[in-house]
Amino acid sequence: MGSQKEEKEDTGQEIPEQEVQEQEGTEPGEEEVEKLYVRLDREAEHSGYHLNPDAEFTKELLYGLLVNEKRYGYLACPCRLASGKKEEDLDIICPCDYRDPDLNDYGACYCALYVSERVRQGKEEAKSVPERRAPPELRLQGSGKKPRESEGFSFSGKLSKQVWRCQVCGYLCARDEPPEVCPICKAKKERFERFI
Numbered sequence: 001m002g003s004q005k006e007e008k009e010d011t012g013q014e015i016p017e018q019e020v021q022e023q024e025g026t027e028p029g030e031e032e033v034e035k036l037y038v039r040l041d042r043e044a045e046h047s048g049y050h051l052n053p054d055a056e057f058t059k060e061l062l063y064g065l066l067v068n069e070k071r072y073g074y075l076a077c078p079c080r081l082a083s084g085k086k087e088e089d090l091d092i093i094c095p096c097d098y099r100d101p102d103l104n105d106y107g108a109c110y111c112a113l114y115v116s117e118r119v120r121q122g123k124e125e126a127k128s129v130p131e132r133r134a135p136p137e138l139r140l141q142g143s144g145k146k147p148r149e150s151e152g153f154s155f156s157g158k159l160s161k162q163v164w165r166c167q168v169c170g171y172l173c174a175r176d177e178p179p180e181v182c183p184i185c186k187a188k189k190e191r192f193e194r195f196i
Contacts, residue, residue: 026070027067027070028063028066028067028070032066033059033062033063033066034059036062036065036066037051037055037058037059037062040062044114047181047183048179048180048181048182048183048186049095049099049103049114049180049181050114050115050116050117050120051113051114051115052108052112052113052114052115053115053120057112058113061078061079061111061112061113062113063078064078064079065077065078065094068082071084072084072086072089073086074086074089074093075093075094076089076092076093076094077092077093077094077096077110077111078111079110079111080092080096080110080111080131080133083136088136088139091133091139092133094113095109095113095114096109096110098110098132098133099114100175100179100180101132101175101176101177102129102132103115103116103180104116104176104177104180105127105129106126106127106128106129107119107124107125107126107127108126108127108129109129110129110131110132112126112129116180117180117181159174159196161174161175161176162174162175162176162177162194162196163194163195163196164177164178164179164192164193164194164195165192165193165194165195166178166182166184166185166187166191166192167187167191167192167193168182168185168187168191169182169184169185169187171183171184171185172195177189178192179192
């Protein structure tokens with residue numbers, strides 16, 4: 001194919017670069033999906049998380065992640081509409097900012113790529129997960145604030161989230177609930193205490 005600036009045969013118009021790449025077969029292959037699956041599964045288990053045990057479903061999600069990586073340059077959640085601007089989408093780059101609260105409240109993240117231990121073991125079913133991400137106009141409202149500045153993580157002399165401490169290794173995290181498993185030492189949720 002050669003040049004990225006191809007012309008449509010019948011109209012003489014330029015084909016956008018993205019269309020040229022799609023025509024050249026840059027869709028993720030099975031090997032890429034499998035490689036990402038092995039890597040994310042290893043990373044998840046190492047950090048106390050679990051991929052959805054339905055491997056076929058999980059690999060379809062990973063295919064979507066890879067498509068988004070090729071399209072935008074980052075692994076945007078395949079179940080959400082990315083803007084194509086990384087700074088605006090930081091909250092939905094997998095694993096997204098909503099994964100842990102979704103796992104705690106519903107047993108799975110929004111796209112169900114990650115599931116809780118109880119769901120993985122079949123002891124409970126994942127519940128329907130509502131969208132936590134605010135609409136674009138609310139994420140970007142105000143005087144040019146970046147999305148993360150409007151998510152309640154600012155400091156005004158009073159913490160917007162509780163701070164939890166792992167009693168085993170001292171790991172600290174600011175969130176509504178402690179994580180299911182400490183990402184450092186793998187201690188379970190019950191080994192966390194409220195620190196602040």
